[in-house]
Amino acid sequence: MFKLSPLGKRLGSIPFKPQPNHPLLNDESSVIGFVGLGNMGFNMAKNLVTKSSNSIIVYDINKDATSKFSQIQVPLSSNNDSPRISVASNLSEIAAKSNYIITMLPESAHVKAAYCGKDGLLAHLKPGTVCIDSSTIDTHVSIEVSNLISDKGAIPLDAPVSGGVMGAEAGSLTFMVGGRSSDEFLIAKDILQFMGSKIIHCGGLGTGQTVKICNNMLLGSAMIATAEAMALGTKLGVDPKLLSTVINSSSGRCWSSEVSNPCPGVLPNAPSSRDYNDGFASKLMLKDMYLSLNAAKSQKIPLLLSSLSTQIYGHVCNDADLANKDFSSVFKWINKK
Known part of the structure; x- marks a missing residue:
């Protein structure tokens, strides 16, 4: 603390x-x-x-x-x-x-x-x-x-x-x-x-910020995992809306799958269906991931998954366009690979 x-x-x-x-x-x-x-x-x-x-x-x-x-x-x-x-x-x-x-x-x-x-x-x-x-x-x-x-x-x-x-x-x-x-x-x-x-x-004082960076640390990794699942399923021929429905009725359900699904067309109001515009920018998620890593370093807590997620958002932000797009655009980055 x-x-x-x-x-x-x-x-x-x-x-x-x-x-x-x-x-x-x-x-x-x-x-x-x-x-x-x-x-x-x-x-x-x-x-x-x-x-x-x-x-x-x-x-x-x-x-x-x-x-x-x-x-x-x-x-x-x-x-x-x-x-x-x-x-x-x-x-x-x-x-x-x-x-x-x-x-x-x-x-x-x-x-x-x-x-x-x-x-x-x-x-x-x-x-x-x-x-x-x-x-x-x-x-x-x-x-x-x-x-x-x-x-x-x-x-x-x-x-x-x-x-x-x-x-x-x-x-x-x-x-x-x-x-x-x-x-x-x-x-x-x-x-x-x-x-x-x-x-x-x-x-x-400060506890609101502590809780927030813990939440966003989890959110950042969850979005990457959701994007990977949606990318894999669609590449293997599953309809993305059906895949999303099953995930959201199963144990994989999370905010990233249910509210802000990263696959375009699955949720009409999600940033992914607006070309990833008007959302939470990838560069801001990268900033928040670094906040969590810095906090963990001060407490000597290893954050292995979060460290990898931070690297991934770093790669996303190397694309000048995606850096300013919603962080769910990690789905787009994955599909470019």
């Missing part, structure tokens, strides 16, 4: 004390800041603004994404008939205007830069702000950033997700939450429920 820094240990034992006039989510004057409108973040933020009555201010370096988000049709604020969606010009504006901040970014470096960079979130963070990071990043970086957030009198939580783009679209994500106390977890749960169907308190 990862060890918290002395500051993390100290903060983890402090019971939650609401800030004076701390805004509650059911108060429409509370503003939600959202940073990161990629395939996952865009749909998560969309569910927030369409399901809650709160205003949302968004930021992303991709101006096309923020422009598209600003065009979502939602009712005006009942308080003053003002638009409930706005686009921040920088991270400082997000921090200054938000009571809740959610970050959904690709890697550890992006989260650290968003908070700790020049004119980043920390520079203008208000005491009492609830800061939820739903990125999948290194546990040590997560704890480091959380401690800096705590120093500002704000509330840090790590809350990575599982469920993929389809789960983000449907609002059925699973959130794995690490935080300083159960009271602070309940505050986060109030907002996460608009984006997910399962919100699980995993323990102290």
Whole structure:
């Protein structure tokens, strides 16, 4: 298990004390800041603004994404008939205007830069702000950033997700939450429920990230195994839909076979049936596999299968096209061999 820094240990034992006039989510004057409108973040933020009555201010370096988000049709604020969606010009504006901040970014470096960079979130963070990071990043970086957030009198939580783009679209994500106390977890749960169907308190700061990298480590290998099974069966002349039906009625059933089958045409809504577009990129799965290997190395745990799976995703990502495709495109890579 990862060890918290002395500051993390100290903060983890402090019971939650609401800030004076701390805004509650059911108060429409509370503003939600959202940073990161990629395939996952865009749909998560969309569910927030369409399901809650709160205003949302968004930021992303991709101006096309923020422009598209600003065009979502939602009712005006009942308080003053003002638009409930706005686009921040920088991270400082997000921090200054938000009571809740959610970050959904690709890697550890992006989260650290968003908070700790020049004119980043920390520079203008208000005491009492609830800061939820739903990125999948290194546990040590997560704890480091959380401690800096705590120093500002704000509330840090790590809350990575599982469920993929389809789960983000449907609002059925699973959130794995690490935080300083159960009271602070309940505050986060109030907002996460608009984006997910399962919100699980995993323990102290960083535990959400630990659970997530374990889950993705398993998922990465399971997808490769599913892709190999589908490739073998179809090469031997079995109809892929029939093969999938049998697998999903048998002991080989898993998320990769049932929800995101890697064989095109088996599931119409899966990324594989959209030329592997609009999913969880292979390069991000490779990043997550490395996170698990690095964590295992620190604990001296051999991960033989996961090491091999990481090598396979490395080969997939050597194909510039497949690197940005959904990680189920490992099926396509296998069939090229």
